[in-house]
Amino acid sequence: xxxxxxxxxxxxxxxxxxxxxxxxxxxxxxxxxxxxxxxxxxxxxxxxxxxxxxxxxxxxxxxxxxxxxxxxxxxxxxxxxxxxxxxxxxxxxxxxxxxxxxxxxxxxxxxxxxxxxxxxxxxxxxxxxxxxxxxxxxxxxxxxxxxxxxxxxxxxxxxxxxxxxxxxxxxxxxxxxxxxxxxxxxxxxxxxxxxxxxxxxxxxxxxxxxxxxxxxxxxxxxxxxxxxxxxxxxxxxxxxxxxxxxxxxxxxxxxxxxxxxxxxxxxxxxxxxxxxxxxxxxxxxxxxxxxxxxxxxxxxxxxxxxxxxxxxxxxxxxxxxxxxxxxxxxxxxxxxxxxxxxxxxxxxxxxxxxxxxxxxxxxxxxxxxxxxxxxxxxxxxxxxxxxxxxxxxxxxxxxxxxxxxxxxxxxxxxxxxxxxxxxxxxxxxxxxxxxxxxxxxxxxxxxxxxxxxxxxxxxxxxxxxxxxxxxxxxxxxxxxxxxxxxxxxxxxxxxxxxxxxxxxxxxxxxxxxxxxxxxxxxxxxxxxxxxxxxxxxxxxxxxxxxxxxxxxxxxxxxxxxxxxxxxxxxxxxxxxxxxxxxxxxxxxxxxxxxxxxxxxxxxxxxxxxxxxxxxxxxxxxxxxxxxxxxxxxxxxxxxxxxxxxxxxxxxxxxxxxxxxxxxxxxxxxxxxxxxxxxxxxxxxxxxxxxxxxxxxxxxxxxxxxxxxxxxxxxxxxxxxxxxxxxxxxxxxxxxxxxxxxxxxxxxxxxxxxxxxxxxxxxxxxxxxxxxxxxxxxxxxxxxxxxxxxxxxxxxxxxxxxxxxxxxxxxxxxxxxxxxxxxxxxxxxxxxxxxxxxxx
Numbered sequence: 001x002x003x004x005x006x007x008x009x010x011x012x013x014x015x016x017x018x019x020x021x022x023x024x025x026x027x028x029x030x031x032x033x034x035x036x037x038x039x040x041x042x043x044x045x046x047x048x049x050x051x052x053x054x055x056x057x058x059x060x061x062x063x064x065x066x067x068x069x070x071x072x073x074x075x076x077x078x079x080x081x082x083x084x085x086x087x088x089x090x091x092x093x094x095x096x097x098x099x100x101x102x103x104x105x106x107x108x109x110x111x112x113x114x115x116x117x118x119x120x121x122x123x124x125x126x127x128x129x130x131x132x133x134x135x136x137x138x139x140x141x142x143x144x145x146x147x148x149x150x151x152x153x154x155x156x157x158x159x160x161x162x163x164x165x166x167x168x169x170x171x172x173x174x175x176x177x178x179x180x181x182x183x184x185x186x187x188x189x190x191x192x193x194x195x196x197x198x199x200x201x202x203x204x205x206x207x208x209x210x211x212x213x214x215x216x217x218x219x220x221x222x223x224x225x226x227x228x229x230x231x232x233x234x235x236x237x238x239x240x241x242x243x244x245x246x247x248x249x250x251x252x253x254x255x256x257x258x259x260x261x262x263x264x265x266x267x268x269x270x271x272x273x274x275x276x277x278x279x280x281x282x283x284x285x286x287x288x289x290x291x292x293x294x295x296x297x298x299x300x301x302x303x304x305x306x307x308x309x310x311x312x313x314x315x316x317x318x319x320x321x322x323x324x325x326x327x328x329x330x331x332x333x334x335x336x337x338x339x340x341x342x343x344x345x346x347x348x349x350x351x352x353x354x355x356x357x358x359x360x361x362x363x364x365x366x367x368x369x370x371x372x373x374x375x376x377x378x379x380x381x382x383x384x385x386x387x388x389x390x391x392x393x394x395x396x397x398x399x400x401x402x403x404x405x406x407x408x409x410x411x412x413x414x415x416x417x418x419x420x421x422x423x424x425x426x427x428x429x430x431x432x433x434x435x436x437x438x439x440x441x442x443x444x445x446x447x448x449x450x451x452x453x454x455x456x457x458x459x460x461x462x463x464x465x466x467x468x469x470x471x472x473x474x475x476x477x478x479x480x481x482x483x484x485x486x487x488x489x490x491x492x493x494x495x496x497x498x499x500x501x502x503x504x505x506x507x508x509x510x511x512x513x514x515x516x517x518x519x520x521x522x523x524x525x526x527x528x529x530x531x532x533x534x535x536x537x538x539x540x541x542x543x544x545x546x547x548x549x550x551x552x553x554x555x556x557x558x559x560x561x562x563x564x565x566x567x568x569x570x571x572x573x574x575x576x577x578x579x580x581x582x583x584x585x586x587x588x589x590x591x592x593x594x595x596x597x598x599x600x601x602x603x604x605x606x607x608x609x610x611x612x613x614x615x616x617x618x619x620x621x622x623x624x625x626x627x628x629x630x631x632x633x634x635x636x637x638x639x640x641x642x643x644x645x646x647x648x649x650x651x652x653x654x655x656x657x658x659x660x661x662x663x664x665x666x667x668x669x670x671x672x673x674x675x676x677x678x679x680x681x682x683x684x685x686x687x688x689x690x691x692x693x694x695x696x697x698x699x700x701x702x703x704x705x706x707x708x709x710x711x712x713x714x715x716x717x718x719x720x721x722x723x724x725x726x727x728x729x730x731x732x733x734x735x736x737x738x739x740x741x742x743x744x745x746x747x748x749x750x751x752x753x754x755x756x757x758x759x760x761x762x763x764x765x766x767x768x769x770x771x772x773x774x775x776x777x778x779x780x781x782x783x784x785x786x787x788x789x790x791x792x793x794x795x796x797x798x799x800x801x802x803x804x805x806x807x808x809x810x811x812x813x814x815x816x817x818x819x820x821x822x823x824x825x826x827x828x829x830x831x832x833x834x835x836x837x838x839x
Contacts, residue, residue, distance in 0.1 A: 155190055587609075
């Protein structure tokens with residue numbers, strides 16, 4: 001048996017007819033289109049036998065015919081079955097529109113008897129909108145039935161494209177997909193839409209604006225489905241047309257009756273464009289629902305808003321907030337929508353989670369005259385999410401004033417105010433205000449049910465992330481780490497994915513600022529993994545994790561990776577609006593350009609950062625980092641006075657600022673002052689190896705300048721030991737030619753440190769190095785020192801400072817080096833010197 005079961009216009013009859021035409025041989029087929037008058041067994045079997053004879057299938061004379069319309073002799077059925085069983089070739093009996101007699105138990109029993117006793121002589125094909133009363137479960141268990149359902153009959157987008165093409169119309173992939181979605185792949189709907197669009201100049205634009213209710217589609221569905229139903233069913237269909245999903249109890253709330261469940265079950269079984277989606281929920285075919293809504297407005301003008309209000313109340317009480325809000329909005333009852341939203345403590349869903357974009361679009365429609373604290377809280381959340389602090393705080397203050405005058409104000413509204421104040425404090429960079437608001441939020445949480453808080457873990461995660469971010473901006477790293485660590489470990493789920501991601505990124509930033517690149521990398525990669533695992537949209541990714549990975553790459557002298565990470569951070573949609581990201585980009589581009597040997601470009605990169613937005617308080621560590629980067633660039637460009645002046649102007653503090661000042665002093669040869677500056681570094685307050693290694697190298701250089709070579713070697717060895725686990729190459733490259741000279745004199749220091757850059761390891765090469773290229777004349781010791789600094793891409797002025805020479809003397813040495821190496825440019829000189837084994 002084959003059962004082709006689907007709605008009107010699904011293409012059932014055409015499918016079977018096409019299969020029959022393609023069958024071989026076609027003469028063993030009998031086709032009967034059943035009429036509703038055929039529900040008497042005698043009439044039905046008379047037409048079946050006549051159909052067989054009409055299609056050339058000989059039946060023995062002794063088979064006979066039914067004697068009465070209302071019954072059939074059992075012996076006749078036995079003779080038919082015996083004849084079919086003895087046939088050499090199977091007969092295919094097609095019963096089209098069988099749903100017209102599907103309610104007859106007698107006909108079903110008789111068909112079951114013939115099918116069961118005909119053996120292989122009968123293949124029954126039933127085309128029906130409903131399932132027949134045959135024992136289909138038994139047939140299916142035995143593998144004796146083939147089901148072709150509505151889902152099998154529905155067109156796929158590519159099939160829609162082919163159908164349009166056969167009507168002389170070319171659709172884009174997107175156009176075919178959109179048309180398929182709107183029609184649900186319904187064959188008749190597709191064909192009628194395409195026929196209507198043939199008269200349009202732009203078919204795809206026509207489909208977008210196509211009014212199904214004013215078309216032959218409406219005529220088809222109203223005649224074939226709606227008007228074929230009793231009055232109660234028609235009323236129910238019209239009222240539930242406003243729903244995306246239908247529950248019997250919800251339908252009863254709209255009709256005021258209690259008969260929805262049996263009606264929906266019957267419509268679903270009859271394939272009357274009602275589909276069961278599981279757990280007692282149903283949905284209407286999208287085109288059918290569209291046409292029903294138009295018909296509802298014609299039959300019952302003004303009823304639709306009231307139906308939406310009823311739906312909103314039922315869905316809200318059922319805990320289906322998103323659906324309730326949508327219907328309250330469609331009813332134009334924004335006070336209900338906003339109040340329900342705030343009472344449910346859903347304010348965090350406007351700031352994070354899978355519903356953020358949908359909720360924002362929904363409340364964007366809120367009428368300007370919608371009043372009350374709930375409406376103002378929603379407006380405040382939307383503006384603060386856009387970083388419009390002034391407008392957001394305006395709405396927030398208005399909501400708070402209303403709540404102060406309301407002695408019965410809900411705790412959920414008060415808590416929502418506190419949570420938004422934490423966010424506003426973060427946006428203006430005030431840790432103090434964020435901490436005050438966070439304490440208020442913790443107090444107010446006690447007045448809210450535990451069950452409600454458990455349903456909204458995003459509230460705590462957002463509050464802690466915003467609190468930690470405000471503390472981070474003001475340089476309260478320990479407090480920020482505490483808050484962000486708790487946020488990063490909140491319960492897993494889509495609603496908390498963004499705050500977890502953001503918290504991990506900011507923990508990574510704290511690590512890198514404190515000199516712990518290894519820890520920073522772990523947190524940063526954890527943030528990236530969280531974003532990928534949770535499917536966080538690109539528009540929500542802040543770029544902080546990529547900034548941290550770039551900083552770690554620079555510390556390890558992996559400049560290509562640093563460039564990649566910075567580019568990724570710069571292209572995130574949030575980057576232009578987050579002062580941490582904009583400042584970090586300026587600082588790290590500057591450091592990268594300086595590492596690549598271009599100090600002036602490094603200074604220009606810093607000029608591109610104009611400071612935080614006017615509403616945001618300055619950050620002490622951002623100001624200090626900008627000063628440090630500018631100082632390093634000035635120093636590399638041969639201007640130690642300017643480097644020192646930048647540090648004085650910004651009054652930069654902290655261990656890294658002290659080390660920057662020490663580097664300037666070392667460039668001017670003031671070793672004693674350097675020892676005074678760095679003698680007590682690091683201060684033991686959590687600074688990691690990236691800071692400690694620089695302090696050790698600064699002390700080593702100072703002691704070496706003062707003549708204590710043994711202590712300098714010990715300090716350098718300690719720095720190498722501390723840097724090795726993290727592979728921190730940049731501090732050694734920043735030390736200039738002094739360190740290279742030290743390693744040249746004491747090559748044993750590099751033993752076990754093959755992770756060091758090749759330039760630093762060059763003088764410790766083994767005896768298997770290639771033979772040096774002969775020179776026209778040997779270099780003097782001073783010329784060799786100048787050449788080494790030249791290889792570090794230092795300017796003439798910087799070489800002069802490093803070797804305590806005048807600029808003119810350095811230029812004289814350079815001319816002599818060029819002559820002896822037989823070159824004319826700096827790059828050629830360095831290359832020739834390497835070939836000669838001098839570097």
